[in-house]
Amino acid sequence: MKAKQSMTTFLLIRHGSCFPVGRFLAGRASGVHLDEAGKKEVLFLEESIRGIHLDEIISSPLERTVETAEAVARGRGLEVKIRDEINEVDCGEWTGKSFEELSGNAVWIAFNRFRSAVRIPGGEMMIEVSSRMSRFMEEKRREGKNCVAIVSHGDPIRAVISHCLGLPVDFLTRFEIKTASVSVITLSDYGANLSCLNHTGMFNLAYAS
Template sequence: MTATFLLVRHAAHDRVGNFLAGRTADVPLGRPGREQARRLASRLAGEEFTSIYASPRRRTQETAAAIAAASGVEVETTAALDEVDFGTWSGKTFDVLDADPLWQQWNAMRSLVRAPGGETMLEVQHRALALMETLARRESRKKIVLVSHADVIKAMVSHVLGLSADAWPRFDIAPASISAVAMGDWGAKVLALNEEIA
């Protein structure tokens, strides 16, 4: 009995790479991101998935809505897929963050360092994997789309690959990318990683 998860990172917003969006006031997709989401939806249309679950952030909801519009499958919102709670770091530019010694520690040892007023990557990993395990039992033999954020997807993939949460820089999860994981009573394995939608 196996469930297949299509792990989708939200499409691009206009400030990707400039600041840490985190859980700040909802950041929408930019015009290029909306087009990216349409191409992503077209790519996923042939996958015959039965469910879509998405983080509550606006950028994930807009991405999931595009997938839903192309497939006719409704979106369910879940906090388990929410962006990392970066606490007081949310909304800051990377120039500001790079000058913070705790930010440097966080990026060197995310498994142990807590974002100020936020959560650790192990907590992120725990909530995301708990959702996957629940869905794998409930929706066995089905294909499920999970729309989330780069660090959350990296946490899930790292666990399946037997890597530490500190392995996050070893692979990319691009905006509007698709990674695939199969999970069942036998364990889990990565089927695809960071398929980018041009």
């Protein structure tokens, strides 16, 4: 008897805008909430994907992602599940530092040129981020879910998209993941398919498949 093919579509959602975006590395620091622009973004996000059936909504443990996930869950009767595997990059000693402060740091410069080979001081390597994200998504696929929303952060989303496309993590800075954006990846027994990247408008899953 032939085994049933397992295929899961993932909506990879970045959290809405918050004050640190573009200013400093919030990393895993607590107390970073959506700002007013972010609250408006996630309301529009919820409206834009309202017609898509979701089996699960899973969030990084940080406040900005949980607030985004709760907006997506509104009216669906789904509980937001929290998983560490989709957390923000551990920025170690760089947590809370402004991009201006880091601009002259030799390790920071090397990290942004060769993300596959440079560890953040006291933190993670990007290949570790890619690995934990991709393992988690494969775990969900094997559970037989049809459509799962993962609410995470810019670099973890870029890292797992790069992995699914067979791109080195060194290339992840070549595409953007905006706040409150949706990217769509389908995983099956035959591999991965990216059907939508960094979408911020009204969304129809049928057009992204």
